[in-house]
Amino acid sequence: MHMATSELRGSSLKLTRIESVSPDATVRHVDQLETETLDTFYAAVEGNRPITAAEMGLDAGDVIVGTEYYRVDLM
Amino acid sequence: MTHYVIIGDGISGSSAAETLREKAPDATITVITDEGEPLYNRILIKEHAKGKLPEAPISIHEEGWYEERDIELSLNTHVTSVDTDAKVVHTHDSGDLEYDKLLVATGGTPTQLPVDNSDADGIHHFWTFEDARGIREHAEQSDTGVIVGAGLLGIDFAAVCGAQGIEANYLMRGDRWWRYALSADGAEIMHGGMRDVGVEPVFDSGVDHFETDDDGHVTAAVDPNGDRYECDFAGVAIGLSFNTEFLRGAGLEEDNGIMVDEYMQTNVDDVYAAGDLTRFYDVLLGEQAQNGSWGSAKEQGRIAAVNMAADDEAEQFEWVSSYSITHFDFPFLSFGHPTLGDDHAERKYSDTEWRRIAFKDGKIVGGVLIGDLSPQTAFKQLMREQRVVADQKEVLLEQSVDLDELAPTQEQ
Numbered sequence: 001m002h003m004a005t006s007e008l009r010g011s012s013l014k015l016t017r018i019e020s021v022s023p024d025a026t027v028r029h030v031d032q033l034e035t036e037t038l039d040t041f042y043a044a045v046e047g048n049r050p051i052t053a054a055e056m057g058l059d060a061g062d063v064i065v066g067t068e069y070y071r072v073d074l075m
Numbered sequence: 076m077t078h079y080v081i082i083g084d085g086i087s088g089s090s091a092a093e094t095l096r097e098k099a100p101d102a103t104i105t106v107i108t109d110e111g112e113p114l115y116n117r118i119l120i121k122e123h124a125k126g127k128l129p130e131a132p133i134s135i136h137e138e139g140w141y142e143e144r145d146i147e148l149s150l151n152t153h154v155t156s157v158d159t160d161a162k163v164v165h166t167h168d169s170g171d172l173e174y175d176k177l178l179v180a181t182g183g184t185p186t187q188l189p190v191d192n193s194d195a196d197g198i199h200h201f202w203t204f205e206d207a208r209g210i211r212e213h214a215e216q217s218d219t220g221v222i223v224g225a226g227l228l229g230i231d232f233a234a235v236c237g238a239q240g241i242e243a244n245y246l247m248r249g250d251r252w253w254r255y256a257l258s259a260d261g262a263e264i265m266h267g268g269m270r271d272v273g274v275e276p277v278f279d280s281g282v283d284h285f286e287t288d289d290d291g292h293v294t295a296a297v298d299p300n301g302d303r304y305e306c307d308f309a310g311v312a313i314g315l316s317f318n319t320e321f322l323r324g325a326g327l328e329e330d331n332g333i334m335v336d337e338y339m340q341t342n343v344d345d346v347y348a349a350g351d352l353t354r355f356y357d358v359l360l361g362e363q364a365q366n367g368s369w370g371s372a373k374e375q376g377r378i379a380a381v382n383m384a385a386d387d388e389a390e391q392f393e394w395v396s397s398y399s400i401t402h403f404d405f406p407f408l409s410f411g412h413p414t415l416g417d418d419h420a421e422r423k424y425s426d427t428e429w430r431r432i433a434f435k436d437g438k439i440v441g442g443v444l445i446g447d448l449s450p451q452t453a454f455k456q457l458m459r460e461q462r463v464v465a466d467q468k469e470v471l472l473e474q475s476v477d478l479d480e481l482a483p484t485q486e487q
Contacts, residue, residue, distance in 0.1 A: 023131035029118040030406075031369050031399050038397070039452045042406070063132070065122060067401045 012052050015044050015070040018063065025071075027063045045070070077102045079383060080164055080172055082154050083180035084108035085117065086369055087350030089136065090376030091178050091383075096144045098384035105147040105172060107154060107164070110203060113138055118369050120207035121231040125238035126215065133204065154181075157325045159343050176383045179322065179333060179341075179348040180376060183315030188223060192285035197293040198309040201231060210310070214239040217308035221245075221296040222274065223282050224312035225252045227367075227398060227409070230265070232310030234402035237272025244304045245269060246280040246296065255414040256443055258421055261429040264445050268403030277304075285309065315367070317352040330354055332365055337391040339379035347383055349375035357412075358393050359458055360440055364412055368396040395455045408448050411441030411458055420468040432471055437463035439471075450476040 021027060030038055037057050041064060058064070060074040079095050081088045084106050092106050114136040122128035141148040153167040157177065164172040185200035187193050197217075199210050214220075214235055220243030222232040229245070230252065236243035245252075251262035252269075266276045280302070286295040295305045317332055328334040328342045332354035339347045339355070350372040357364040366372075371394055378392045400407035405427040416433035423429045428446030432439055432454065439458045444451060453476045457464055462484055464471060470480045 021128055021132060023129045025132050027116075027119060027128065027132035029116070029122075029369075029399070030401060031118055031397055032116075035395075035397070035452055035455050039449075042448055065119065065128075065401060066399075067404060067406050069127070 012075055014073050014075055016073050018069050018071050021063055021069060025061065025063045027065060029065045077175045078173060079104045079176050080174035081106045081178045081180060083182060083350065084110065084114050085180060085182050085350060085372065086114065087372040087376035088178065088180035089114040090373045091180065091349060091380040092146050094377045094380035095384055096146060098381065105149065106141065107149045107152045109151065109153045111151050112204065113141065113148060115204050120204050121234065124207040124210040124214065124235045126211060127238060154321045156321050159325045159346055176345045178379050178383065179346065180350045181318040182351045183317045185312065186314045186316050188282055188311050188313060190282055190284045192287050195285055195287045195293040196291050197307060198285065198311060200311055201228065210235060214241060214308060217241050219306045220308040220310065221304050221306040222310045225249065226312065227253065228312035230400060230402065232312060233269050233274040234272065235310065236274055241308055243274045245274050245276045246282060246298055246304065247276060247278055248281040250278045252276065256409065260423040261431060261443060261445060264427055264429055268405065271403065315351065319352065338382045338388045339375055339392060340382065347379040349379040355392060358391060359461060360412060360415065360435065366396045368398045371396040395458050405446045406448050408444045408451055410451060410455060413441035413443045416440045418465050420472055422472045424474060430472065434465040437465040439464060453478050
């Protein structure tokens with residue numbers, strides 16, 4: 001799996017790779033995601049298919065900790 | 076008015092408190108913890124120790140969260156014993172507490188190596204937020220490290236050393252990391268990840284004793300072969316001892332954990348248990364099992380609370396757990412019970428991709444995915460459906476798993 005792409009776009013949200021986290025951010029580890037959300041997250045990271053905000057079950061600004069840190073940004 | 080007492084404010088205890096308040100709006104709920112801070116994110120404390128995440132996002136609940144829900148939170152409170160006949164919890168200096176129903180969710184404490192100087196300064200165990208703060212502070216000042224414990228907890232220390240620029244040796248007793256779940260092919264990918272962050276795996280090793288300087292600070296680990304590894308930082312993660320000492324004499328059945336059924340009930344009336352310390356009846360596995368993952372602990376707390384509030388066997392625990400390692404360039408996911416079962420299948424796809432599936436009675440009971448996690452949803456679905464698929468390993472080992480390619484389910 002390649003996670004070097006810093007910005008990955010779906011149909012309505014993008015995951016932006018970040019290097020640091022602000023103290024007021026809501027941060028979740030991938031192990032806190034439901035199975036389907038986890039699937040969607042990794043698909044978004046790989047850029048395999050369009051992602052909708054509803055699928056992700058996440059809010060804009062949320063930070064997800066996987067092999068990299070990603071911030072969820074609504075498009 | 077019913078009084079629910081929860082001992083432990085980790086994710087299972089806190090999840091139970093939240094569920095109880097929803098199910099029993101008028102009940103009295105008390106949460107007792109010997110820690111000095113409310114619920115925090117135990118999965119993320121390793122990120123703090125690595126120096127990548129500030130403290131604030133790791134806290135989950137402020138004390139106000141409990142006040143808003145009219146839940147009594149008792150921090151820094153040490154439970155000394157439980158009288159299950161009188162239904163009373165005794166504490167060290169906060170008095171006695173009567174309960175109608177009790178949930179034990181006290182988790183565990185890292186096991187110390189039974190070797191000389193294992194309590195020296197600079198030797199760390201990793202479980203609480205306070206541990207993580209100490210590890211981060213010391214790691215930032217350290218140059219050389221030793222890691223002990225070739226499992227899912229030990230590898231967090233490898234990641235801390237890597238992220239903090241500590242040149243470290245990872246001393247393992249066997250010939251590979253997590254030898255109970257990984258073959259040589261799978262483990263080699265993990266060893267590569269360790270080396271990439273500056274941590275060297277050392278096999279057929281371990282620790283015979285630690286050496287210290289005149290101030291009692293660790294200076295080296297010596298393995299059973301007599302080889303000496305200098306270090307000013309050491310991380311030990313060889314397992315957990317469950318926090319059940321206060322239950323001595325309470326009549327709860329224990330077997331390396333508190334025995335509970337699929338409703339999180341112990342063998343003692345009105346006493347439930349949830350989280351890491353349970354040996355629960357896994358309805359998917361068909362036997363007692365243990366699991367230390369965040370999601371499992373959260374769900375066990377919820378299930379316990381549902382049944383406590385209903386005063387009945389209202390909902391059973393049925394869960395496929397996940398545990399990820401996110402420290403390296405490639406993802407790693409363990410699901411279910413990858414070390415159990417009576418059959419398995421595995422395949423290596425590339426230098427960073429490997430898969431193992433464990434079966435029991437022909438059904439998937441767990442597995443490990445390295446590099447490519449895309450089959451996880453399909454495998455978890457098959458687990459939940461308890462479908463017999465061990466005779467179709469080739470389909471399951473295809474790079475892209477298509478459940479439509481499986482033969483139709485036969486009548487059993």
